[in-house]
Amino acid sequence: MKKILTKDNSITFFNHEFKENLHPESGAIESVYKRYINHLKLRDNIKVLDIGFGIGYISLIILSKVKANITALEKNKDYIEAMKNLKLPYSLKEAYEKLKNINLITGDATKTIKKLNKKFDLIILDAFSPISNKELYSIDFLKELKNRMNKDSVLITYTSNPIVRFNLIESGFKLQKYRISKYEEGTIASLSKENLTEEDKRLIRAFSLPV
Numbered sequence: 454m455k456k457i458l459t460k461d462n463s464i465t466f467f468n469h470e471f472k473e474n475l476h477p478e479s480g481a482i483e484s485v486y487k488r489y490i491n492h493l494k495l496r497d498n499i500k501v502l503d504i505g506f507g508i509g510y511i512s513l514i515i516l517s518k519v520k521a522n523i524t525a526l527e528k529n530k531d532y533i534e535a536m537k538n539l540k541l542p543y544s545l546k547e548a549y550e551k552l553k554n555i556n557l558i559t560g561d562a563t564k565t566i567k568k569l570n571k572k573f574d575l576i577i578l579d580a581f582s583p584i585s586n587k588e589l590y591s592i593d594f595l596k597e598l599k600n601r602m603n604k605d606s607v608l609i610t611y612t613s614n615p616i617v618r619f620n621l622i623e624s625g626f627k628l629q630k631y632r633i634s635k636y637e638e639g640t641i642a643s644l645s646k647e648n649l650t651e652e653d654k655r656l657i658r659a660f661s662l663p664v
């Protein structure tokens with residue numbers, strides 16, 4: 454695993470199987486805030502499913518803010534080992550101890566998801582890009598996620614890829630887009646809220662072939 458120091462001084466890793474970094478080099482921890490945390494309503498006792506746990510930054514930041522009940526899915530055990538040697542900012546050091554209490558399940562999430570018999574308030578889908586990590590954006594998998602949500606739950610993912618949005622809609626979700634940066638837009642999927650324009654929907658239909 455190649456270790457990379459990113460511009461906000463936090464560490465990420467290059468994944469040789471997917472040929473992608475776990476986080477952008479512009480700032481690993483900063484990207485977690487921009488892509489996810491800044492757009493979420495977190496509260497104590499929230500039930501969270503963190504898919505693509507990696508080196509745990511998302512769960513860690515959530516635990517630094519609220520008392521969350523977290524289940525995490527990750528297939529690569531090397532990252533869980535690598536987490537032990539991360540240099541963390543002071544603000545996250547206390548939360549690091551709380552990571553020991555989460556339910557971390559290793560293995561392919563498309564299989565391990567089937568072992569989970571509970572509903573989550575928040576699902577974070579932080580996979581690699583939709584081109585290389587297709588199984589985590591497939592209709593079959595997204596339907597498994599939907600079955601583990603209730604009417605007020607949300608699923609958040611950093612991508613605006615039209616195929617992913619198409620698959621989410623096909624799986625029965627309503628979608629909201631949100632701005633991450635000038636160049637990045639994310640997607641929030643739920644059973645009730647929608648803010649896509651007719652033009653967005655037309656583009657999703659035009660670009661989409663199921664993955």
Ligand SMILES: C[S@@+](CC[C@H](N)C(=O)[O-])C[C@H]1O[C@@H](n2cnc3c(N)ncnc32)[C@H](O)[C@@H]1O
Nearest residue numbers: 505506507508509510511527528529561562579
């Ligand atoms: C973009 S990285 C996530 C980074 C992570 N959220 C963090 O903050 O450190 C994507 C992660 O998804 C994991 N992954 C990819 N395919 C998977 C699968 N089928 N099942 C479980 N985990 C998978 C990869 O091993 C990688 O750790």
